[in-house]
Amino acid sequence: DQQVKQNSPSLSVQEGRISILNCDYTNSMFDYFLWYKKYPAEGPTFLISISSIKDKNEDGRFTVFLNKSAKHLSLHIVPSQPGDSAVYFCAAGVTGGGNKLTFGTGTQLKVEL
Amino acid sequence: DAGVTQSPTHLIKTRGQQVTLRCSPKSGHDTVSWYQQALGQGPQFIFQYYEEEERQRGNFPDRFSGHQFPNYSSELNVNALLLGDSALYLCASSLPGQTTYEQYFGPGTRLTVT
Numbered sequence: 001d002q003q004v005k006q007n008s009p010s011l012s013v014q015e016g017r018i019s020i021l022n023c024d025y026t027n028s029m030f031d032y033f034l035w036y037k038k039y040p041a042e043g044p045t046f047l048i049s050i051s052s053i054k055d056k057n058e059d060g061r062f063t064v065f066l067n068k069s070a071k072h073l074s075l076h077i078v079p080s081q082p083g084d085s086a087v088y089f090c091a092a093g094v095t096g097g098g099n100k101l102t103f104g105t106g107t108q109l110k111v112e113l
Numbered sequence: 114d115a116g117v118t119q120s121p122t123h124l125i126k127t128r129g130q131q132v133t134l135r136c137s138p139k140s141g142h143d144t145v146s147w148y149q150q151a152l153g154q155g156p157q158f159i160f161q162y163y164e165e166e167e168r169q170r171g172n173f174p175d176r177f178s179g180h181q182f183p184n185y186s187s188e189l190n191v192n193a194l195l196l197g198d199s200a201l202y203l204c205a206s207s208l209p210g211q212t213t214y215e216q217y218f219g220p221g222t223r224l225t226v227t
Contacts, residue, residue, distance in 0.1 A: 004155075032214050043117070043203055043218030044156070051214075089155050098169040099146055099207050099216055103155030 003027045004092050006104035013111050019077040021107050023090030026071065030092035034101065035064060035075045038087045047088075048075070080111045115140060117206050117219035125225045126194050134189040134222045138206030145187040146216060147179060148203040156203055162187050191224075199226045 005024045013019045023033075031052040036044035050057040050064045050073070057064050063076045077084055087108050091101040118137045126132050138145050144163045148156035158171035162181035181187045185206075191198055201223050205216040 006155075034214055036218075041220065043205075043220045046215045046217065049214045091155075093214065098161055098163075099144060099205075100158045100161060100169050100171070101146075101148075101156075101216065102158070103148075105153070105155045 001026075002105075003030075004090055004102050004104040006088075006090055006107050008107050009105070010108040010110070013080045013109065015082060015111055015113050016079045019075075019080045019084065019109055019111065021075045021077075021088050021090075021109065023073050023075075023104055024071060025073075025092050027092070027102070028071070029094050029097075030102070031095050032093050033064070033066060033073050034091045034093075035062075036089045036091060036103075037084075038089060038106070044089060077109075080109075082111050082113060085109055085111050117142075117204055117217050119202075119204050119219040119222050121222060122220070123223045123225075125227060127227055128194055128196060130194050131190065131192045132194060132224060134191075134202050134204075134224070135186065136189070136204030136206075136219060137186045138204075139217050142206035142208055142217070143185050144207045145181060145185065146205045146207070147187070147189045148205065149173070150201040150203055150221070152200070159189070194226045196226050199224060 034049040035047040038044045066073045087106045090104040146161040147159040150156040160170045165181045176192045201221040203221045204219045
């Protein structure tokens, strides 16, 4: 039972344009969400998070949008840079449920020159 | 400030053997979680240690066990290895009191079972 889904295994974007990565979840108990970036041979690196009491959170070039009614979140990267090429994981957790995170299967982003 | 460290980097074992993986959390962190990442999948939660006790466990068999030491470092033990245990094992640490969302991951240990 995949509670967090990233339906696009890969995404290719031109440098300078917007990258939009999508994530859907089924468990209505999730109340916080995170995006991680992973380069080969490295562990996931935290990018940005959002609590379910918000619908948007920004940090520099990265913005996460949360649509609770649709159980959908997205990560926008503007402008995209070649160094953003990596696998992006969406993760979700439950406050008071310890730090257990449930991850999606990841989206490989390639930013082309 | 050292981040999360894991050892060894790579490991090759035979079916039926036992393996121990090690993790040192980021300085100041007291909670350690272990995840298994199979090829093409996202990390899956194995268990979490806080105050030297297992606090939460994912859907993994008892062959997977762990330990946390007084200095907050942790070990993951897997007994009776199966081919399906081949994966990247990630350790993550988080801040005291579990009040933040972020977990900081180590580079992982790549386990191959033949």
